[in-house]
Amino acid sequence: MSEDSNMEKAIKETSILEEYSINWTQKLGAGISGPVRVCVKKSTQERFALKILLDRPKARNEVRLHMMCATHSNIVEIIEVFANSVQFPHESSPRARLLIVMEMMEGGELFHRISQHRHFTEKQASQVTKQATLALQHCHLLNIAHRDLKPENLLFKDNSLDAPVKLCDFGFAKVDQGDLMTPQFTPYYVAPQVLEAQRRHQKEKSGLIPTSPTPYTYNKSCDLWSLGVIIYVMLCGYPPFYSKHHSRTIPKDMRKKIMTGSFEFPEEEWSQISEMAKDVVRKLLKVKPEERLTIEGVLDHPWLNSTEALDNVLPSAQLMMDKAVVAGIQQAHAEQLANMRIQDLKVSLKPLHSVNNPILRKRKLLGSKPKDGVYIHDHENGVEDSNVALEKLRDVIAQCILPQAGKGENEDEKLNEVMQEAWKYNRECKLLRDALQSFSWNGRGFTDKVDRLKLAEVVKQVIEEQTLPHEPQSSEIALLVCRAGTWKRL
């Protein structure tokens, strides 16, 4: 309660523009909660990072947890937070938002750093690991699980060789009260317990298993699994759990590897990496949380405390340069963020010969494959003209219904053009002629303001009148010839 009131006091109601100028077009990156931009403090000309969130309970929670953690030197600092109404160019009105001013991390992301420094050493990797672990320890001491630990959320303060590493993006963070059960993850770094929570969540949802009074939960140790994956990638340049196919969701083979903790140390890259480093990775990537190395265990591990020289250059720098690998990882991230679901259902397709598909049925009725370039018509010329007339009428409906993005005058001209075309092909239609009179149509244009929805309704009736005596148009054109004439016929 006292924490909440302190947090609420810290959020300013004054306009951020009084103290900062904002570069709206320059985006530094994107977290789960949205893009991060540059802002400059007017009084000191200092540059900061600005994250803008819609003011919602979830956003307030993110701010609260980040502020609770941000007192540590390995966690990105929150300078101040504003609650303002902000209107973006595509919006029709301002919306309540939280604007979070954070310290600027000039050194960029971990992977980017590794790919730039081609002589990234095992010692440097252990130093990064130590700082990330200290940040994580600080969160866990406050009983906060980060839940989205991944290289993109580890940033360097600046570009110097010994720049500190800091943890950012608390969009998924949550207080661990024994109730962590909502599946929150990005692929490659997800702990098996989170996948299991996801699986049970889905089965409960579809009714395959009853909703349990004691739901399956996981705990802060999911962050330690993610840490193990990050160390593995830092050392060799590719993730331990992967699939040969880039996919929009976690593929089955990758999920199985995660759930069973199956990974390898391929000889080509790992022969030059120390046994101590492998030991840390093995002990972190334990499926059972109780067997997993603890935070203190990581900090006490010889790999992080060795005075022995670990100057061997890691293969990760070269492999990190491989664009396909990075692109694959980023693609999986992006897709997973956009589509937080896993498909369990197995769908199989019937062979064509045992399927009662309308297209296939029509082909059988026709008894042969269609000739090249020929539509099969009921009537040759009449239907052609009729099709054009109907198409023009449909254009009128589309023009009336489509959202009007442009100026009113342009839209009115377009409507007149489209209506004129339709009128040209439908002059004999009495229903249309009578209807247009009530809309002040003078043969070339509308002289008054048109109620577009009513006009669309009237034109629809005209189309229905013209199509009633015949079969619907989609049946009249029985087959469509593919654009590429040489492609095999269906």
Place this chain on the structure above:
Amino acid sequence: GCGGNGLVLSATDSRACRKVAVKKIVLSDARSMKHALREIKIIRRLDHDNIVKVYEVLGPKGSDLQGELFKFSVAYIVQEYMETDLACLLEQGTLTEEHAKLFMYQLLRGLKYIHSANVLHRDLKPANIFISTEDLVLKIGDFGLARIADQHYSHKGYLSEGLVTKWYRSPRLLLSPNNYTKAIDMWAAGCILAEMLTGKMLFAGAHELEQMQLILDTIPVVREEDKEELLRVMPSFVSSTWEVKRPLRKLLPDVNREAIDFLEKILTFSPMDR
């Protein structure tokens, strides 16, 4: 499941005794409600074998929306239920060639219908293409709702390196985000065909700039005006000889020649050539 535009549930229409899908759309302001309802009117008028049928649109607790356009912040779209979508199928690997041909044929058939009504889909992707596993009927769904209902910020300038991936976007749309024509649906259809035949996304860039790079590696640029625009927009990424590093035939070695020929004609850089 959860569609991109909100929660989607399956249900049974107790009056009509049919299985339906009910999609909940949260509308945050009057403008997006107005746009969404206009899109819904378009959808309800589309009546074709290969288009998902929308039965009705309701307000909260099943109330009729007639005449009360601006009173609600949510709307429910009651539409035809389809067992699965193409994204789920492709998740399991490639389709057989005959399945791919049947689906592509039906996709083009549906597109011909909506384009003849001067309507653009604008967000064609496997997740918006629904399949009935009973009779292998394919239906196009989610017309424009992604654009109307998801009022996310869209970059109005040139290529950006944002996290949003646009794997089915045509080169024209990458260069001019608001330049919507029927040709962009055809580009997306071509990418989807390639994905059905290979099980892999054709151009899976991590961001728009890389998306364009992947396209340029494979699709030749033949028109001078396109070359001039590319040199203006992304000069350091265009090779001086305009050679494609991986033409479609090499990119998709296991796909037969006739399908490659089809793809080469539908996946042209310039929308006019498609």
